[in-house]
Amino acid sequence: MSKIIKNGQIVEDAWQVVKLAEGETADAVTFGANQLLPLAVWQARKDEILALGAPIGVWLDSAEGPEAIAGDLAHFAVVAVNFPKFADGRGYSTARLLRERYGYTGELRAIGDVLHDQLFFMKRCGFDAYAVRADKDIAAALAGLNDFSETYQAAVDQPQPLFRRRAA
Amino acid sequence: MYRYDSIDQQLINERVAQYRGQIARNLAGTLSDDELRPLRLQNGLYIQRHGPMLRIAIPYGLLAADQLRKLADISRRYDKSVGHFTTRQNMQLNWPKFEETPEILGELATVEMHAIQTSGNCIRNITTDPFAGVAPDELTDPRPWCEVLRQWSTFHPEFAFLPRKFKIAVNAAAEDRAVIRAHDVGLEIVTNESGEIGVRVFAGGGMGRTPVIGKVVREFLPRQHLLTYLDALLRVYNRYGRRDNMYKARIKILVNALGVEEFARQVEEEWAFIKDGPATLTDGEFNRIAAHFAPPAYESLPANDTAFDEAVAGNKAFAAWVKRSVRPHKVPGYAAVTLSLKAAGVAPGDISDVQMDAVADLADRFSFGELRVTHEQNVVLADVRQRDLLEVWTLARAQGLATANIGLLTDMICCPGGDLCALANARSVPIAQAIHQKFDDLDYLHDLGDISLNISGCMNSCGHHHVANIGVLGVDKNNEEWYQVTVGGQQGNATTLGKVIGPSFSAEEVPDVVEALVNVYVENRTDSERFIDTFQRLGIEPFKERAYQGRDRKKTAKQATGEANV
Numbered sequence: 001m002s003k004i005i006k007n008g009q010i011v012e013d014a015w016q017v018v019k020l021a022e023g024e025t026a027d028a029v030t031f032g033a034n035q036l037l038p039l040a041v042w043q044a045r046k047d048e049i050l051a052l053g054a055p056i057g058v059w060l061d062s063a064e065g066p067e068a069i070a071g072d073l074a075h076f077a078v079v080a081v082n083f084p085k086f087a088d089g090r091g092y093s094t095a096r097l098l099r100e101r102y103g104y105t106g107e108l109r110a111i112g113d114v115l116h117d118q119l120f121f122m123k124r125c126g127f128d129a130y131a132v133r134a135d136k137d138i139a140a141a142l143a144g145l146n147d148f149s150e151t152y153q154a155a156v157d158q159p160q161p162l163f164r165r166r167a168a
Numbered sequence: 169m170y171r172y173d174s175i176d177q178q179l180i181n182e183r184v185a186q187y188r189g190q191i192a193r194n195l196a197g198t199l200s201d202d203e204l205r206p207l208r209l210q211n212g213l214y215i216q217r218h219g220p221m222l223r224i225a226i227p228y229g230l231l232a233a234d235q236l237r238k239l240a241d242i243s244r245r246y247d248k249s250v251g252h253f254t255t256r257q258n259m260q261l262n263w264p265k266f267e268e269t270p271e272i273l274g275e276l277a278t279v280e281m282h283a284i285q286t287s288g289n290c291i292r293n294i295t296t297d298p299f300a301g302v303a304p305d306e307l308t309d310p311r312p313w314c315e316v317l318r319q320w321s322t323f324h325p326e327f328a329f330l331p332r333k334f335k336i337a338v339n340a341a342a343e344d345r346a347v348i349r350a351h352d353v354g355l356e357i358v359t360n361e362s363g364e365i366g367v368r369v370f371a372g373g374g375m376g377r378t379p380v381i382g383k384v385v386r387e388f389l390p391r392q393h394l395l396t397y398l399d400a401l402l403r404v405y406n407r408y409g410r411r412d413n414m415y416k417a418r419i420k421i422l423v424n425a426l427g428v429e430e431f432a433r434q435v436e437e438e439w440a441f442i443k444d445g446p447a448t449l450t451d452g453e454f455n456r457i458a459a460h461f462a463p464p465a466y467e468s469l470p471a472n473d474t475a476f477d478e479a480v481a482g483n484k485a486f487a488a489w490v491k492r493s494v495r496p497h498k499v500p501g502y503a504a505v506t507l508s509l510k511a512a513g514v515a516p517g518d519i520s521d522v523q524m525d526a527v528a529d530l531a532d533r534f535s536f537g538e539l540r541v542t543h544e545q546n547v548v549l550a551d552v553r554q555r556d557l558l559e560v561w562t563l564a565r566a567q568g569l570a571t572a573n574i575g576l577l578t579d580m581i582c583c584p585g586g587d588l589c590a591l592a593n594a595r596s597v598p599i600a601q602a603i604h605q606k607f608d609d610l611d612y613l614h615d616l617g618d619i620s621l622n623i624s625g626c627m628n629s630c631g632h633h634h635v636a637n638i639g640v641l642g643v644d645k646n647n648e649e650w651y652q653v654t655v656g657g658q659q660g661n662a663t664t665l666g667k668v669i670g671p672s673f674s675a676e677e678v679p680d681v682v683e684a685l686v687n688v689y690v691e692n693r694t695d696s697e698r699f700i701d702t703f704q705r706l707g708i709e710p711f712k713e714r715a716y717q718g719r720d721r722k723k724t725a726k727q728a729t730g731e732a733n734v
Contacts, residue, residue, distance in 0.1 A: 065407065087206055087289065089329025093406050096326055101441055116199075117190060117207055124325035137198065147186045150175050152319045154447040155326070161395075161446060162175065162319070163453035 003138050004109070005119075005130040008145060010138055013131075015057055015078060017111055036080050036111070039064050042072070050075065059111060062090040066097045073104045078129075083112040092125045099126035099156045119144035126156035169230050169538055170315045170460040172280045179322070180277045183284060187211050188270040195267070210290055210328070212258075212283030213269055217590045222261045222269055223286040224276060228296045228314040228338075229257030229541040233528040236539065238279040240524035246272050249521040252584060253509065255632055256293050256335070257541040258286055262588050284322060289330045289417075291321035291402075296338045297345040298542040301461060302497050302504050302550045307357055308365065310340035312458040313394070316449065320395050327402050331409035332417035334402070335374070338367075347543065349373045349382045349663040350635055352419045353401065358388065366390040371401065371431070372423030375629035379665045380420040385432040392449045393439075399447060400439035404431070464536040464551060469501025473554040488614060489561055489572040501554050505535075507547040507564050508571040508579065512604050515597045516582040517545030526567045534560050543632075544581055546574065576613045577621050577686070578604050581632050585625030585642065586649070592625030594642025594649035599623055599678050606679040616686060619699040620658070635659045637699050638685055639666045640678060651678050655685060655711050656703045669712045677719070684714045 004013040014034045018041070020026070026044035029037070036057040042049065049056060055077035058069060062084055069079070079098060081091040091110065098104040109129035110122050119130055123145050132138045154161040172180070190207050193199035199207075208214075212223035224239070231239075239259060243251050246268050247261045254260055264272060276282055285292055294314045301309040317336060321327075327334070337346040340357035348354025354370035366389045373382025389397050409422045423431045480487045495504040507527060510516050519527070527547055531539045534556050535549040542548055547569075552560055564570040573579045580603065583589065585596030600623055607613055624631035625642040633639030639654035650672035657666030673681055688711050689699045703711065 086203070087329050088411060089289075089327070090407055090411075092326045092329070093403050115203060116193075117186075117203075118329075121323075121325040121328050140198070148179060148182050148323065150179055151325075152179075152322055153324055154445070159446050163450060163456075164446060166173075166175070166453070166456075 002131070002134070005132060005138065005142055005145070006107070007128055008142075010142060015080075015109075017059060017080070017131075036078060036109075039068055042069070046072075060091075060094060062088045062094075064094075066094050066102060070102045073098070073102055073106070076104075076106055078107045078109055079104060080109040080111045080131075081127075083110060083114055083118075086113040086115050086118055092121060095122070095125040095127055096156060116141040116144040117147075120147045124151065124153075124155040124157050169232060169311075170227075170457065176319075177277075177280065180280070180282050180284075183211075183282060183323075184270065184273045184277050187273055191267070191270050206288055206329070208269075209288035210285055211269075211273065212286035213266075214287060215266075215590070216262070216588055217586075218263070218588065220264055220266045220269065221588065222264045222272060222283060223254065224259045224261065224281065224283050225286045225293050226258050226281075226541050227318050228294050228300070228311055229298055229543075230311065231539050231541065232279075233531040233537045233539070235279045235281055236524050236528040236531070238275065238281070240521040240528070242272055242275055243521045243524070251519050251521075251524065252515070253517045253519065253541050253545045253547070255543045255545065255581060255583075255630060256286075257295050257298075257543055258293055259541070260584070262584065287333075288328075289332050289334075290328050291324060291330075291334045291336065294318055294321070294336050294338065295346055295351075295543060297341055298506075298540040298548045299345065299495065299504050299550065300340070300540075301463070302499070302502070303341050303345075304496050304498050305342040306340045307342075307359065308340050309458070309461055310338045310357055311461045312454060313340075313355070313357065313367075313391075314338050315457045315460070316394065316454065317398075320398070324402075326399075327406055330402070330406055331411045332414065332419075334405070334419065336398075344659070344661050344663070347632070347635060347659050347663065350375055350379070350632075350659070351382060353398070354382050355394075360388045360390075364390055367394065369397070369401075372420040372428065374418055374420045375632060375634045376418065377415055377627045377629075378418075378420065379629070379634040380424065381663055381665065382420075383423065383428040385423075385428060385435060391454065392451075393443060395447045395449055396442045396445060397435070397439050399442060401435045403438055404434045408434075463499075466499045466502065466551070467553070469499075469553060469555075471500040473501060476554040476557055479558045483558075485572070486558060486561055488610065489565075489570055490557065491614070492572045492574040492576065493570070494557060497551070499551075503552050503554055503557060505549045505552050505557070505560060505564075506542065506574045507549065507569040508573055509546050509569070510573055510579045510604075511568045511571045512578075512608060513601065514568070515584070516580050516600050519547070523567050523569060526563070527569070530560060530563060544579065546579070572610060573613060575618050575620075577607050577616055577619045577682075578613060579620075580604075581620075581622040581636070583623070583625050583630035585623070585631075589625060591628055592642060593627075593644035594625050594651065595675070596623045596625040596631060596640075596642055599640060599642075599651065599675060602675075602679045603682055606683060616690070617698055619686070619689075621682065632659075633657075634665045635663055636666060637703070638682060640682075643672055645672070649675055651675065653678075653681055653685075653715065655708060656700070658700050667708050669708060669715055673719075681715050684717065685711050688714050 057078035059080035369386040370382035540548040586592035622636035652672040654666030
C-alpha cells in the first residue's frame with residue numbers, strides 16, 4: 001500500500017498503475033484487483049473487464065484526450081491522468097473536460113510527476129486525489145492544496161469567477 | 169489606474185509566501201533546481217550569465233509614481249542602482265541575489281506589484297498602447313480590457329504549463345502601437361456594424377526564431393465573450409500545441425500546421441461548450457474596473473498655450489525635443505511626453521535609480537502621478553499641460569532624459585544581449601552604442617526622420633528586430649559574434665517582417681553597414697518619403713548592393729532564420 005492525498009487527507013491506497021512495456025499489447029495484462037489500467041487495455045478488453053464485476057480504474061496519458069472515455073465514465077471508480085513531466089500541462093485541460101463537459105463525478109487522480117507546487121492548480125481543475133511522486137514528502141506537499149485563499153477564474157472547484165462573487 | 173482591493177492584495181501576499189517557501193525548499197534540497205526552474209520563472213527569476221535576473225511585471229506598462237520610487241529603492245538596496253525596461257513593458261533587475269529575491273517580491277507587494285508570469289510557459293504580461301486613454305485616435309481606453317485580462321490570466325489553473333510562452337497585446341487606436349500582429353494573440357478593440365463593442369482576434373503571430381504575422385481568427389467578438397473565447401482558444405493550444413520541440417511549440421506553429429480556418433473552427437467548436445457560461449464577462453465587472461481608469465481632473469485649457477508657442481519659436485533645442493517627444497492629447501491644452509532612455513553611451517532602456525526618482529517626481533508634479541513604459545523602452549508622461557512642457561523638458565534634460573530622438577535612428581530597441589543574457593549569441597548593447605556614436609549629429613538624425621533600428625542578441629528576438637526598418641540580429645558562427653541585417657520591417661497596422669540582406673557582418677562592420685543603408689535612402693528619397701517608403705519603392709536590391717560594396721564576403725554565413733519554412 002502506498003499513500004496518496006485524497007479529499008485533502010493522506011490515506012493508504014491500494015490501486016496499482018498498470019503500464020504496458022514497450023511493444024507490449026493489451027493482451028499481456030493479467031487482471032487483478034485495484035488496477036489502474038491503460039486506456040489501450042480498457043478499449044481492447046472492455047467486455048472482459050466489465051465481466052470481472054470489480055471496481056474499475058483507468059488512466060489516461062497526457063496525449064490521450066478525455067473524449068476516448070467520455071461514454072464509459074459510469075463504469076469507473078477511478079480515472080487517473082498521467083503527468084509524464086510536471087511541465088506537461090495537458091492533464092489540466094483533460095481534468096476540466098472530464099468534470100465540466102462529461103460530468104464525471106468519481107475519483108479523479110493525478111499520477112506521474114505530481115508535486116507540491118502543482119497541487120493547487122490540479123485541485124482547481126477537478127482533481128481530488130494526488131499520487132504525489134514517491135520520493136517526495138507527501139505531508140509537506142499537502143500544504144500545496146491551499147497556497148491561495150481566493151481565485152480569479154471560474155474552474156471546477158469554484159464555478160463562479162471572482163467577479164461574479166465580488167459583485168454580490 | 170487600477171488599485172487593488174483586499175482580495176487582489178491578499179493574492180499577491182500569498183504569492184510572496186508561496187515563492188518564499190519554494191526558495192527555502194530549494195535551499196534545503198527538497199525542491200530540485202529542475203523542479204524550481206518553472207516556478208521561479210513564473211515569478212520572473214532567470215539564472216543568467218553572471219547570476220540571477222529578476223523581471224518585474226508592469227501590467228500594460230502603467231506605473232504610479234510611488235511604484236517607480238519603490239523600484240528605484242529596490243534597485244539601490246538589492247541591485248546596482250539601475251533597472252532595464254523591456255519590450256513587454258516590464259522592468260528587469262540584472263544583479264539581484266538569489267536568496268534575496270523573496271524579499272524583493274515582498275517589497276513589491278507593498279506597492280501592489282509583483283513578478284507573476286513574467287516568464288515561463290504561461291500567459292505573460294498583457295501589453296498595450298502607451299498612449300492609452302489619451303490618444304486622439306483611440307476608439308476607447310484599452311486599459312480596463314487589459315486589467316480584465318490580467319486578472320483572468322493570473323494563476324489561471326488550466327494554462328500554467330502551456331507548450332510555450334503566450335503573449336497577448338491589446339490595441340484600441342486607429343494606429344496599432346502595441347504590435348498586436350506580432351503576438352500569440354492580438355486583440356483589436358472595434359465596434360461592429362450595430363455599434364456594439366468587442367474585439368477582432370488575431371492569433372499565431374510572433375517574432376522569435378520563426379517570425380509570423382498573426383492572422384484573424386475572429387472578425388468580431390463581443391466584449392462579454394472575451395474570456396470564454398480566450399479560454400477556448402488557449403485550451404485548443406494547450407491540448408494540441410507541440411510539446412516535442414520547444415522551437416516549434418508556440419501557437420503560431422499550430423495555427424500554421426492546421427491552417428487558420430481549421431484552427432479557428434476548432435476554437436469555435438470548443439467555445440460553443442463554454443460560451444455564455446459563468447466566465448462570461450459582466451457589464452458590472454467591466455464598469456467596476458473601468459472606473460479605476462476614469463480621466464483625471466483635467467483643467468479647462470485653451471488648445472494652444474501662447475507661452476509654449478513662444479518657447480518653441482525661440483528655443484531650437486526645445487523645439488527639436490517637442491517635435492520628437494511631444495504628442496497630441498485628447499484634451500485641449502494637454503500633451504503626452506515621451507522621455508527618451510536612449511541617450512548616447514547608455515544601454516537602451518536602462519534607467520538609473522536617480523532617474524527613476526526624478527521621473528516619479530515629474531509624474532507627481534506634471535502628470536497626475538502616473539507614467540507608462542513603452543515597448544520601445546522609453547517612458548511616457550501622458551497628461552502634461554502644454555504650459556508645463558518647457559519646465560518638464562528642462563528638468564528631464566538635467567537627468568539625461570530629454571534626448572530629442574524619439575522615433576529616430578538612435579531610438580533603438582535593444583535587448584540586454586550577450587553582456588548579461590545567457591541566451592544571447594552576441595552582444596547587442598555595444599552595437600547600439602557604436603551606431604549611436606556614428607550617428608551623433610542630432611540635426612542629421614532629424615533630417616533622416618522616422619527610422620526604426622532594433623537589435624536582438626539572439627533569435628528569441630527580444631529586441632524586435634524583425635519589425636524594424638533596419639534589424640540587427642546577433643548570430644554565433646564558430647563561437648564568434650556575427651550580425652545578420654534585415655531591412656524593410658515595420659510595426660503598426662502594416663506590420664511587416666524585414667528581409668535578410670545576406671551574409672552576416674562582424675561587430676565592427678555594423679555601423680558602416682547601417683550608414684550604407686541610410687545613404688541609399690538619402691540619395692533616393694523624395695521629399696515626403698520616410699526610409700520605409702523609399703525601401704518599399706526601390707526594393708531590397710540597392711540596399712543589399714550598397715551594404716556589401718567593397719566587402720569581400722564569402723557566402724559563409726548560415727542564415728539564422730533557418731526555420732522560415734515551418
